[in-house]
Amino acid sequence: MTRSARQAAVIGGNRIPFARANGAYAQATNLDMLTATLDGLAARFGLAGERIGEVAGGAVLKHSRDRDLTRESVLGSRLSPATPAYDVQQACGTGLETAVLVANKIALGQIESGIAAGVDTASDAPVALNDDLRRVLMRLNGARSLGERLRAIAGIRPGQVVPEIPRNAEPRTGLSMGEHAALTALEWHVGREAQDELAAASHRNLAAAYERGFFDDLVTPFLGLTRDQNLRADSTAEKLARLKPVFGGPDGTMTAGNSTPLTDGASAVLLGSDEWAAEHRLPVLAHVVDAETAAVDFVHGGDGLLTAPVHAVPRLLERNGLTLQDFDFYEIHEAFASTVLATLAAWEDPAFAKERLGLDAPLGAIDRSRLNVAGSSLATGHPFAATGGRIVATLAKLLHEKGRDTGNRGRGLISLCAAGGQGVVAILEAA
Amino acid sequence: MSLAPLYAKAAVGAVGPRASTLPDTVLRRSVDVDRTHLAAYAQVCGFRFSDALPPTYPHVLAFALQIELMAGRSFPLPLPGLVHVANTITVHRRVDAAERLQLAVHAERFVGHPKGAQVDLVAAVDVDGERVWDGRSTYLARGAHAPEPGEQSPPPPEIADGPPSAVWRVDGDTGRRYAAVSGDVNPIHLYPLSAKAFGFPRAIAHGMWTAARSLAALEGRLPDALTHTVAFGRPLLLPSTVELRTRRDGDGWGLDVRSRKGTHLTATAGDRPGA
Incomplete structure (x- = not known):
């Protein structure tokens, strides 16, 4: 294949240690974690007040209040408020897809620098209104007369107070x-x-x-955590062999030990053109x-x-x-x-x-x-x-x-x- | 950390003989930050929840000591009726939630004010002998007398009229929510009825909530080390809709919070505000 575009440089990264759900970050929101992560990146690479070409970020479990989460996070960070940002959502691929998007824009010369980011919390996950109740409330909102309003309110049932908890399941198959x-x-x-x-x-x-x-310049401690909370340095295959299967029935082979747990955390990667990196006296690790x-x-x-x-x-x-x-x-x-x-x-x-x-x-x-x-x-x-x-x-x-x-x-x-x-x-x- | 018993004690002790000069007491306490409390405070005031303490957070840690000092008979002014008129905070460096804080609170500068007498409650936070935070809260007792005349420090400069940076709806339960995280359960902040008993038409917001909320609006624009100076104006009746105005001011920021009722606070914040 022929290549006409330049290659984007990976300059470095920053993340907070990842925490087990309902662990060290139980009270932190996606916005808290993403902002801390961007600020940590800005501190590491001297980007305070710097206008970055763009920040692409995202979360898989996202509150409706977190519209344009990444832009909100940039506005609260030490980066220049003149840094544009947008959200991406592609399930667990989100964090890599944002890097690809930013890298492509750099390769095309549309931007000289960019940050690819991602964040998720299973502890502060959105709990939605019961869908039946939501429909009633939307009808109520659109009602124009007292009669219409009363009819809408009359649609409320006790069972509708049970909220919808997000499930780790595929909508089309119902399987986790x-x-x-x-x-x-x-x-x-x-x-x-x-x-x-x-x-x-x-x-x-x-x-x-x-x-x-190795992680000294890749991880910034957050809320008292300095290493990933899930890490068990003394883990062995023998110890893991004692766990009972959690997926695939009683004869299943998948356990809590060989499956990833629900986790809270955020990460960011700084990308740029080689020229931008050189101008800012920053290293280029890879392309x-x-x-x-x-x-x-x-x-x-x-x-x-x-x-x-x-x-x-x-x-x-x-x-x-x-x-x-x-x-x-x-x-x-x-x-x-x-x-x-x-x-x-x-x-x-x-x-x-x-x-x-x-x-x-x-x-x-x-x-x-x-x-x-x-x-x-x-x-x-x-x-x-x-x-x-x-x-x-x-x-x-x-x-x-x-x-x-x-x-x-x-x-x-x-x-x-x-x-x-x-x-x-x-x-x-x-x- | 409810201070209700202290308020009750102060109310009972409000009548009767009092000292005529300030006690030279220094109240000290060691505090480990409770991150759950910090998260709740950050949420009520609009700060991001992280390891760095919001500049106004040590004030709520020291507030219990302030009240303890002011509630006794050795304090020359009765606590009920004291009005928080000004506040200055200096953060000398980023304070981490994991650090053990040594708090010290004393009173000083008991002087005259055009409307009565004022006193400063001074709080300091040290970490391992290093001063990391200073706070000075000025309270006014209307109609009271002080042993010596005082000089008023000039209020922060006014912000020019113009479109606001932000418009906030301040909910009716704001006083109760801030009371829960600050321990300041003064009845004037809690319910319309309890506020009426003290002559307010409705509950009023805590000055330090408005100070914190407006400082939080400068998230990302402030250095770690800063000075935050506030002059409180008209009480902010709850609920209300208020406007925030901000202006770049030398190396820092000037801001004010207004509503149709007038200006509720004027503040500066930054490395060297006004410089």
Whole structure:
């Protein structure tokens, strides 16, 4: 493929430690967390009062009062109020999609700098009015006469005081994400032991990364938390093996240990042109090479809810003339351990490659020692829209470190599955 | 942290002999910030909830000590009827909610005022011996006499008329909500009926709520270290619709809060406001 555009630089990132739902951030709103995260980024890179090209952010669980959440957050932050912002919502893909959008505008020369952000809270989640009650109130609002008003009020029933709590379920299937993932795990024969090993590795890798100070310039403490609350440094596959399954019935393989918990948190990534970074004396860690988003028909088409990255990656590799083995790091979002393992299995399967991906040969296996080397969502937790930003900043720094230590201009692959049968994947290259 | 018993004690003790000069008492207390309380305060006043204490937050921590000092007979002015007329806060550096705060409160500058006598309640917050926050609340007792005449510090400059930066609806329960987070349960702030007993047509907003709410409107525009000076004007009757006007003022900001009834407060805030 021909490239005429320049590549956006990943300059750095900031996030707050991720907290378990109803934990350290139980009283914090999305606006509180996102503003703290942007302020932390501004402090780290000297952006106070700076007009940034744009801030793209979003949240998956969002109150109706949080219209234009990201712009509101920018207005309350130390960034210049002349910084435009907009919200994006693409389930768990949100945080990576915002990075792709900002990177594309930088590549096109429409902006010189940008921030990609995401935030989510499961503790301060919106609770909506009962839908029947909401209809009554809307009728009441539109009533023009006393009679109409009385008729509207007469429609109120005691049962309508029960509010609608958001559920982690697909609207079209009624199944939770975990139940969907359990179906995929079964389809790809993903065993319990392999899932527990992957989960233990995630905790081990994250703990080691914290220990060596890897997150010192990626994380700003918030509300008393200095590390991800979900991290269990002493986690082992043996300990995880004792947990009872929570998805897939009594014979299921998915537990609270190898599934991500509900989490609160926020992340932000600073992107820019190389010129902008140089002008501001800021380092360039990596460049955004390319990205692809795929979607699958998980409702009627027989695809797994979280399997869209399986389709996105081969398209991305093809366009960039790369093979799956051409990467130094793989960041595959651990929505569930089984999701990662099913994704890898699909890429290794010759029949699937031929029949579903239209390829002569499967993508093949990856070197597992390059997978999620600084931990991933099973250990950090997964505040939906904040995960993409966490991964982009982590991978950019990993690539930068490797380049510095070995002189090797490394390459990394990001794969993020999302509810709604979508998946966002991207390639970063060390600067 | 309701101060109702102290108010009751002060009301009972309002009649009878009092000291004629200020006590030289310094009340001290160590405080660990309760983040749940901080979150509630931030929500009522419109601040973001984070690790940094809002500039006005230590005032509510020190307020109980202020009342304790003013409620006794050794204090020359009766607490009921004291009007908060001015307030100055200096934040010397960002104060983190995880820090243990050493509070000290004393009274000084008991002097005459054109309408009576005034006194300053001075609060200081130290962290490990380092001064991080200073507060000075000036109260007026109408018709009272002070041992010496006083000089009035000039009020913050007025803001020019013009379109407001913001228009807020201040709800009728604002006084009760602020009372719950500040401990200031003075009946004039709570209900129309309890306010009427003290000569107000309706409940009035706490001055420090209006001060905090208008300061919160400058979210993101203020440095960590700052001075916030407020002169209170007409009582803000609840509910009300008020207008906020802000103006860049040297390195800081000037602001006022008005309604059709008049100006409720005028303030400056910033690194070196007015400089």
